[in-house]
Amino acid sequence: MNSEVNIKVLLAARPIGYPTEGDFTIAESEIPTLEEGQLLVKTDWLSLDPYMRGRMNNVKSYAPSVEIGDVMVGGAVGTIMESRTPLFSVGEIIEGSFGWQSYAALNGVGLRKVNPALGPIQSSIGILGMPGLTAYFGLLDVCEPKPGDTVVISAASGAVGQVVGQIAKIMGCRVIGTSGTDEKVRFIVDELGFDVGINYKKENVGVSLDSACPDGIDIYFDNVGGFVTDEVIKRINTGARIAICGQVSQYNVTEPELGPRNLFHLTKSQAKMEGFLIYAYESRYDEGLSRLSKWIKEGKLKYKEDIVEGIRNAPQTFIGMLNGKNLGKTLIKVS
Ligand SMILES: NC(=O)c1ccc[n+]([C@@H]2O[C@H](COP(=O)([O-])OP(=O)(O)OC[C@H]3O[C@@H](n4cnc5c(N)ncnc54)[C@H](OP(=O)(O)O)[C@@H]3O)[C@@H](O)[C@H]2O)c1
Structure with a gap:
């Protein structure tokens, strides 16, 4: 040919x-x-x-x-x-x-x-494909955000995280993201409009969460697992929703890490933790794509x-x- x-x-x-x-x-x-x-x-x-x-x-x-x-x-x-x-x-x-x-x-x-x-x-x-749809259904369906909720997102500057945070802002939430460099933290705050960014590699994550979330955490969109997740779970509010989207901190470990031993916080807070796979939402992709593209056209969603x-x-x-x-x-x- x-x-x-x-x-x-x-x-x-x-x-x-x-x-x-x-x-x-x-x-x-x-x-x-x-x-x-x-x-x-x-x-x-x-x-x-x-x-x-x-x-x-x-x-x-x-x-x-x-x-x-x-x-x-x-x-x-x-x-x-x-x-x-x-x-x-x-x-x-x-x-x-x-x-x-x-x-x-x-x-x-x-x-x-x-x-x-x-x-x-x-x-x-990207945003009008698997990662964007993961953000859309993971946040809106699994976490059910309400105006005024405090939302924390890990790997916040990445393909999924950057979209989750902006949708949470569209829904009227207060949004905190964790990322691994100062450049990423500046990006999510200055360019995407997150309320607070935390560099989990430099900061004491617990102390920074206390200062960023004085009223506790209503929603956690977890992309990473590990110690960041442990610190978030300690600060969840009654009725909190946690979406386990991914656990990238665990994908390359050679020895399994201990899982979180603080899950009693879910009991005390009557909170929900739910894993999900985007493929389960296939029948609703058109709905997600049409709302994502509308928000992009309106300038509410950047990527x-x-x-x-x-x-x-x-x-x-x-x-x-x-x-x-x-x-x-x-x-x-x-x-
Ligand atoms: N459930 C589903 O259907 C579904 C679909 C798509 C994606 N996912 C999951 O969503 C997550 C994000 O995917 P993505 O495509 O948006 O990737 P991404 O965030 O664009 O890239 C991966 C990021 O993970 C962070 N990371 C790597 N090692 C880490 C560690 N040890 N601790 C904390 N953060 C670490 C890095 O950011 P930092 O510099 O911030 O550390 C890296 O940039 C992944 O866990 C992925 O498996 C799930």
């Missing part, structure tokens, strides 16, 4: 602790040829997300592991170059799980057509993307994201 090759990032080894570049291999192959019913997509943008770390392990989870030698799993958005199915046409933009590769032959299942008129196409894997060029840079960028090097949604611009 053309002289280009398919560049693929494969899982080479299962990481112990934080992944290293040696856990990945870059391979080149011919661009796939299609069978009847398939389409060929050229990847424009690849999303890098914390959940991918779990797929590198060989353990039973809510989704299958990536096998050694297989293309790394990942959400992406791309352009259809060839189609042997009546359901998709050449030139259409689609979003789906094509993996870390520059081309993919797909059978059309699980793909969403992207309307480029709604915004930059990469937003379909920051952390863009790195070139699929060969995906491993180091992914490792960097797990170490907090990203500010905003981590994306690879593939072509």
Whole structure:
């Protein structure tokens, strides 16, 4: 078809602790040829997300592991170059799980057509995609915010956290975010309008929470777990709601950490702690996307993307994201 090759990032080894570049291999192959019913997509943008770390392990989870030698799993958005199915046409933009590769032959299942008129196409894997929807349903459905509630969000400057905080502000809440650098703290307060930012790596988190939340905490949107979560739980109010969205502080530990031993605070506060997966809300994605895009158009919702060029840079960028090097949604611009 053309002289280009398919560049693929494969899982080479299962990481112990934080992944290293040696856990990945870059391979080149011919661009796939299609069978009847398939389409060929050229990847424009690849999303890098914390959940991918779990797929590198060989353990039973809510989704299958990536096998050694297989293309790394990942959400992406791309352009259809060839189609042997009546359901998709050449030139259409689609979003789906094509993996870390520059081309993919797909059978059309699980793909969403992207309307480029709604915004930059990469937003379909960011604020108008999985992370944005996670923020939307995790906050509104799991945490049920009310005006005047005090909301704390961990990993507050990231793909999910930055959206949660702004929706909480739209809902009339007081919003506190924890982040790992002063730059991230300035970003959530100065650019996104959070009321307070706490640098959990520099500050005494308990003392800072006491000062930021003098009336206690009504909602905790937890992306990280660990000691930040322990400190938040000690300060929850009666009837508090805690959404366990993720536990990124635990994804790379080699020995399991002790879980929180302060859960009696939930009993005393008659509080709710609930884990959720965004996929459970699939039937309501249209509702979430239409409200998120309305808020973006109205200027109520901003978003920051952390863009790195070139699929060969995906491993180091992914490792960097797990170490907090990203500010905003981590994306690879593939072509
Ligand atoms: N439940 C679901 O369906 C669902 C869907 C999407 C995402 N998630 C979860 O949501 C969370 C956020 O995902 P995201 O895509 O928005 O990622 P992200 O926040 O854009 O990037 C990950 C961030 O995690 C923070 N981090 C890394 N190690 C940490 C540690 N030891 N302690 C505290 N923070 C640490 C870093 O920020 P700092 O510099 O602030 O440390 C890093 O920037 C993850 O836990 C992810 O698994 C869940």
